[in-house]
Structures are given as structure tokens and as C-alpha cells.
Amino acid sequence: SGLITIDPGFKNTGSTKSAITFLDGEEGILRYRGYSIEDLAEKSTFLEVSYLLIYGELPSSDQLENFQKTITTHTLVHEDIKTILDGFPSNAHPMGVLSSLVCSLTAFYPESLDPNRSSEAVDLSIIRILAKMPTFAAWAYKNQVGHPVNYPDNELDYCSNFLKMMFALPAERYKANPVVARALDQLLILHADHEQNCSTSTVRIVGSSQASLYASISAGINALWGPLHGGANQAVLEMLEEIQEAGGDTAKFIEKAKDKNDPFRLMGFGHRVYKNFDPRAKIIKKAADDVLEQLGVNDPLLDIAKELERIALSDEYFVEKKLYPNVDFYSGIIYRAMGIPTEMFTVMFAIGRLPGWIAQWKEMRENNEPIGRPRQVYTGYNHRPYEETSKR
Ligand code: CMC
Numbered sequence: 160s161g162l163i164t165i166d167p168g169f170k171n172t173g174s175t176k177s178a179i180t181f182l183d184g185e186e187g188i189l190r191y192r193g194y195s196i197e198d199l200a201e202k203s204t205f206l207e208v209s210y211l212l213i214y215g216e217l218p219s220s221d222q223l224e225n226f227q228k229t230i231t232t233h234t235l236v237h238e239d240i241k242t243i244l245d246g247f248p249s250n251a252h253p254m255g256v257l258s259s260l261v262c263s264l265t266a267f268y269p270e271s272l273d274p275n276r277s278s279e280a281v282d283l284s285i286i287r288i289l290a291k292m293p294t295f296a297a298w299a300y301k302n303q304v305g306h307p308v309n310y311p312d313n314e315l316d317y318c319s320n321f322l323k324m325m326f327a328l329p330a331e332r333y334k335a336n337p338v339v340a341r342a343l344d345q346l347l348i349l350h351a352d353h354e355q356n357c358s359t360s361t362v363r364i365v366g367s368s369q370a371s372l373y374a375s376i377s378a379g380i381n382a383l384w385g386p387l388h389g390g391a392n393q394a395v396l397e398m399l400e401e402i403q404e405a406g407g408d409t410a411k412f413i414e415k416a417k418d419k420n421d422p423f424r425l426m427g428f429g430h431r432v433y434k435n436f437d438p439r440a441k442i443i444k445k446a447a448d449d450v451l452e453q454l455g456v457n458d459p460l461l462d463i464a465k466e467l468e469r470i471a472l473s474d475e476y477f478v479e480k481k482l483y484p485n486v487d488f489y490s491g492i493i494y495r496a497m498g499i500p501t502e503m504f505t506v507m508f509a510i511g512r513l514p515g516w517i518a519q520w521k522e523m524r525e526n527n528e529p530i531g532r533p534r535q536v537y538t539g540y541n542h543r544p545y546e547e548t549s550k551r
Pocket of ligand 1: 389416426480
């Protein structure tokens with residue numbers, strides 16, 4: 160087997176070749192299939208970007224219309240899924256509910272377990288998960304607040320439908336605010352793929368055993384949940400609230416983040432690959448200003464966030480370690496202005512990352528990649544004789 164190199168956290172190990180997302184961390188460049196994130200965020204839509212990531216090209220208008228229409232016809236979920244949902248206590252974190260409901264699709268569509276399905280059958284699984292994810296996400300929220308679930312409204316676009324499933328109450332007429340729907344669509348575009356991050360690598364490695372798309376994505380959702388990954392957007396907002404409650408002393412928290420003996424980190428700062436501004440953070444910071452202004456929201460947490468950024472960017476510790484705001488730093492402030500509760504933030508990230516996970520899973524399977532199976536260097540005991548219980 161030769162010499163094994165250990166690379167904890169895979170800091171210098173490439174796991175695959177990929178033609179989906181280009182990322183230059185030194186320059187702060189991000190492109191999906193060659194298109195810059197700035198162009199896509201400004202000009203495209205989330206479903207168009209999903210098509211681009213999954214199928215490699217921007218769709219023609221017919222292809223896009225057909226893709227959107229097909230997704231719309233699969234937004235409903237099997238009624239029995241409501242029974243599964245009802246089994247969760249209302250304090251269940253929506254990420255756990257989401258990954259469970261996604262995994263339950265393996266039971267409703269057992270044909271998805273066949274690794275030798277036709278590409279048409281795989282496409283149908285892809286459509287189904289894209290269509291049902293917002294339904295699951297909104298239902299996970301409804302379970303938390305104890306409200307009846309809303310069924311999808313297929314007259315609406317992807318984001319307006321999601322907002323309606325989230326916020327419509329039986330006794331009220333609901334209409335999604337187009338400013339909110341567009342801002343959400345843009346946030347989803349910004350989250351849609353980010354090459355071999357923790358959750359995507361998870362999806363690829365689970366899928367490499369030829370497990371189903373649904374099982375692989377369910378695993379990806381769980382990987383995203385942690386506070387060092389997608390869970391950071393929830394952690395950022397909780398941190399900003401903590402700073403606010405402590406009297407708004409931002410400098411004190413910067414000192415805490417620098418203290419080696421304090422486990423506190425400035426959430427939403429730093430990145431494994433970006434050693435420059437995260438281009439997504441730049442777009443999101445501007446969007447936060449625009450959306451709050453359009454909605455007439457004045458959020459003191461935005462001021463705290465900007466103040467933290469200002470201090471950190473001129474502090475030697477952060478400058479030397481090249482720690483900049485990442486995608487999660489400002490996104491929570493926009494979600495909050497939209498009325499989305501903090502525990503749902505990482506769910507929003509999961510909806511956004513879904514097309515990336517799908518595209519990466521599909522690429523991995525189409526390239527016939529071998530099963531992912533890293534090696535180790537054993538550091539435990541040498542051979543030991545077994546002792547009877549009475550002698551221990
Ligand atoms: N606050 C204070 N110090 C930090 C921070 C931070 N946010 N991030 C990194 N450092 C320090 C860290 O202590 C280490 O110092 P030293 O070299 O003296 O030990 C150095 O910077 C390098 O950090 P690392 O943890 O070795 O780097 P990594 O590549 O393993 O971790 C990271 C990257 C994103 C997990 C980390 O920067 C972090 O924990 N950030 C806060 C959580 C966060 O915002 N995560 C979201 C990531 S972006 C998108 C996503 O996945 O959701």
C-alpha cells in the first residue's frame with residue numbers, strides 16, 4: 160500500500176476533477192460553469208442557475224420553461240409524509256426534520272435505489288427533490304410553530320410559493336412581497352454551489368457507494384448543519400444578538416475572538432479557501448442594505464455587523480490570518496428582515512445548495528468515480544491477548 164500521507168481536514172488533498180464550479184480564493188473569484196457569480200446574481204434566476212449547474216449550459220427559453228413547469232408539477236408531497244412530520248416534537252430543529260423528510264423519499268420512490276437506472280429516471284429524481292425541498296422546508300417550520308401546513312401553489316414562482324407555504328395563515332389572505340421573493344431568489348443563487356465543501360464532499364462520498372440521490376442529499380443536509388459550515392448563518396445572528404444584549408461592545412467581542420484561550424470565534428468570518436473577500440459576502444452586504452431599505456426595516460444588528468467588519472478588517476490578527484466576512488456574515492440579517500426565523504437560516508442555505516449537491520452527485524456518477532475510501536495511519540495498541548471478564 161506504500162506510504163500514506165495524512166492530511167487532516169483535506170487541506171491539500173484534491174478529491175476529484177470537476178467541471179462545475181471555479182473558485183480562486185486568493186483573488187476572490189467564483190464562477191458556476193464559467194459564469195461569474197456577480198452576473199448570475201444580478202441577471203439570472205435560481206431555477207435557471209440550477210439548470211446551468213446540473214446540465215452544464217444555460218437553458219434556452221423553451222428548456223427553461225419546460226424545466227420550471229416540470230418542477231411545478233412535482234411540488235406536492237405524499238400525504239403520508241405529513242404523518243412522519245407529525246411524529247416530530249415541535250421543538251425539533253428544522254434541519255433534522257428536513258434531512259429526515261428528504262431521506263424518506265427513498266421509501267416513496269424505491270426505484271431511486273437502483274444504481275443502474277436510466278438517465279430519464281435519474282432526471283425525474285432530480286426534478287422531484289428540487290420541487291419538494293421548499294415544501295419540506297416550509298413544513299418543517301410549520302411543525303415548529305404548530306400551524307397547519309400549506310400546500311404548494313403552482314400558480315406561483317419557486318420563491319413566492321415557498322414564502323406562501325411558510326407564512327400564509329388559514330384566516331388571512333397572503334401575497335408574497337415581490338421584493339422579498341427576488342431577494343430570496345438572489346440569496347439562493349449565491350448559495351447554489353461552492354465546489355468541494357464539507358456537505359458537497361459528503362454528498363459525493365455517500366453517492367460513491369451508489370446510494371440513492373435522496374440518501375446522499377439527506378447526508379449533505381446533515382453535514383451542512385454544523386456551525387463551522389452552513390450552521391454559521393444561525394450562529395452569526397445569535398452572536399449579533401448576544402453582542403446587542405451585552406450592550407453593543409463590538410471591540411470586546413473582537414478581542415474575545417483573538418484570545419487563544421477563548422473558544423469564541425467571530426462567526427461568519429474566515430474561510431478554508433478564500434484568503435480575500437468572499438465575493439458572495441460583497442453581494443450580500445449590498446443586498447442587505449437594499450432589501451432593508453426597500454422593506455423599511457431598520458435593524459440595529461446590521462449596524463453591529465458592519466461595525467464588527469470594520470474593526471476586524473483593520474485588526475492585525477484578522478489581516479494577518481486573512482480572515483474576511485464569508486457568505487454567512489450578512490445573509491441572516493436579510494432573512495430576518497424577511498421574517499424568516501433564525502433556526503430556519505441553515506434550511507434556507509440547504510434549499511440554495513441543493514442544485515450544487517445534485518450537479519456534483521450527477522457528475523460523480525457519470526464519471527464513474529470509485530467508492531470514496533480514505534486510508535489512515537493506525538496509532539492504537541499492538542496485538543493484545545483477550546482476558547476473561549473475571550480477570551479484568
Ligand atoms: N474567528 C477568529 N479566529 C479565526 C476565525 C474566526 N472566525 N476563523 C479562523 N480563525 C483563526 C484560527 O483560530 C486559526 O488560528 P491559528 O492559525 O492561530 O490556530 C486560523 O485563523 C486558521 O483557522 P482554521 O480554523 O485553521 O482554518 P480552517 O480552514 O480549518 O477553518 C473555518 C475555516 C471557516 C471553519 C473558520 O474560519 C471558522 O471557524 N470560521 C467561523 C465559522 C464560519 O463562519 N463558518 C462558515 C464558513 S463559510 C460558508 C459555509 O461553509 O457556511
